[in-house]
Amino acid sequence: MKRWKDKLERGSAWLIHVIAWLARTIGRPFCRALLYPIVLYFILTDATARRSSQEFLIAALGRRVRWSDVFTHLHTFAATLLDRVYLAGGQFHRFQISIEGAELVTEALRGGKGCLLLGSHLGPFDLMMLANQTLVEQPLTILMHIDPRSRVRRILGLEDQASRVIALDRPDSLVRAYAALERGGLVAALADRVDGKAPTLMAPFFGQPAAFPLGPHVLAARAAAPVLMCFGLYEGGSRYRIEFTEFGPASDRFGRGAALQPAVDRYAARLEAHARRFPYNWFNFYPYWKAR
Numbered sequence: 001m002k003r004w005k006d007k008l009e010r011g012s013a014w015l016i017h018v019i020a021w022l023a024r025t026i027g028r029p030f031c032r033a034l035l036y037p038i039v040l041y042f043i044l045t046d047a048t049a050r051r052s053s054q055e056f057l058i059a060a061l062g063r064r065v066r067w068s069d070v071f072t073h074l075h076t077f078a079a080t081l082l083d084r085v086y087l088a089g090g091q092f093h094r095f096q097i098s099i100e101g102a103e104l105v106t107e108a109l110r111g112g113k114g115c116l117l118l119g120s121h122l123g124p125f126d127l128m129m130l131a132n133q134t135l136v137e138q139p140l141t142i143l144m145h146i147d148p149r150s151r152v153r154r155i156l157g158l159e160d161q162a163s164r165v166i167a168l169d170r171p172d173s174l175v176r177a178y179a180a181l182e183r184g185g186l187v188a189a190l191a192d193r194v195d196g197k198a199p200t201l202m203a204p205f206f207g208q209p210a211a212f213p214l215g216p217h218v219l220a221a222r223a224a225a226p227v228l229m230c231f232g233l234y235e236g237g238s239r240y241r242i243e244f245t246e247f248g249p250a251s252d253r254f255g256r257g258a259a260l261q262p263a264v265d266r267y268a269a270r271l272e273a274h275a276r277r278f279p280y281n282w283f284n285f286y287p288y289w290k291a292r
Contacts, residue, residue, distance in 0.1 A: 023085040028094065031082055039075045049074065049285040056288065059206035060279035076280040080124040080234050087127065094238060097127075101228075101244030105186070108226035109138060114181035116220050117188040117230040118247060120271050123281040127232030127240055128188055141180045143189040143216070144168060168195065174219050181223040188230065189216035191267055193284065201261055203268035206275075208289045210268065217263045229270055233278050245270070 023031045043050055053073045057065045086094050108115040117140075119125050128140065142165045166176050180187050191213060194200045200211040220227045227247040234240055248266060275282055 020085050023082060024089075028082070028086070032079065035075060035078045035082065039071060039078050043070060043074060046285075048287070052285045052287055056206075056282050056284070057279060059208070060276055060282065073280050073282070074285075076234055077283050077285070080283075083234075084124070084126055096239045098239075098241045099244075100241065102242075104228055104244045104246065108228060109184065109186065111226065112184050113225040114183065114185045114187060114223065116181060116216070116223065116225050116227045117186065117244070118191045118216055118220075118227060118267060119188050119230050119232075120190060120192040121283045122192070122271065122275055122278065123231055123233040123283070124240075125188075125190060125232055127242065128230060138184075138186045140164060140186045140188060141166060141177065143173065143177045143187060143219075145190070145193065145195060168198075168215065174215060174222075177219055178223050181219075181225045187219075189219065191216040192271060199257075201258070201264045203261075203265045205268045205272055205289070210289050212264050212268060214257075214260060214264070217260045217267070220263070221260065229267070231274055231278075233281050243274075 022034070050070060053070045054065050057069050057073060061069070083095070105115060105117075117128070119128060125144075128142075144165060145168045166173050166180075170176075177187050177189070194211045194213045199214040201214055202209045203212055204210075227249075229245045229247045231243045231245075232240065233243065247270070
């Protein structure tokens with residue numbers, strides 16, 4: 001069984017270059033029209049993404065999934081990928097970005113212990129990083145997996161954000177994130193994908209057991225910093241929303257392994273609740289429940 005990191009990024013580099021160039025020189029409406037044949041091409045040629053979309057949507061929608069549902073799902077992802085060209089360039093004026101729960105972040109940071117934001121691949125998480133200046137003045141550090149093969153991040157200009165990213169595959173990753181929290185900083189961690197080498201716990205997710213990484217919850221327990229969940233979500237057209245919600249207290253700072261099960265279960269339950277509200281924002285296009 002291949003892990004998500006084994007699934008090579010599809011699409012030739014020249015095509016991604018062309019789309020990025022068109023977006024910057026011709027404009028968003030024309031490029032959005034181009035997305036329809038591009039998405040159709042990937043539905044026809046990427047069986048793994050197509051089947052994974054169907055599997056998730058059946059669980060999230062609770063009904064038989066139509067071809068149009070899969071198209072909408074992949075088109076939503078493609079639309080947000082296109083918009084990253086503008087977000088990376090700081091062109092926030094192109095979009096209607098609403099923020100809910102920003103006061104929770106402000107309140108959490110007042111304690112001086114920093115704040116850990118637990119994110120996911122529900123929606124374009126890059127929105128959290130690229131639009132940080134619209135939230136709070138505190139710099140945001142992202143703890144996430146970095147795929148060195150990724151052409152999209154490089155071509156679309158997302159590599160410029162690298163100074164704010166801590167790669168999870170380094171031995172000092174959690175130590176650096178812990179230090180950022182100790183300085184009173186804002187740290188965001190993607191907590192819905194597992195690396196085959198990292199410790200995990202199983203939790204029910206849409207009625208099936210799924211593996212979730214332990215690292216972010218270990219960080220929360222050790223740092224004893226306030227924890228929030230966060231989502232960057234696409235609502236269609238030019239509309240995006242950023243949501244911050246309460247997560248509850250972190251586990252005992254000396255807890256490890258199975259002692260973190262309640263936190264992992266709580267994360268999975270709240271991610272599921274949001275995924276039911278925004279099913280087409282689920283951007284894990286691989287056999288999610290088979291990940292170990």
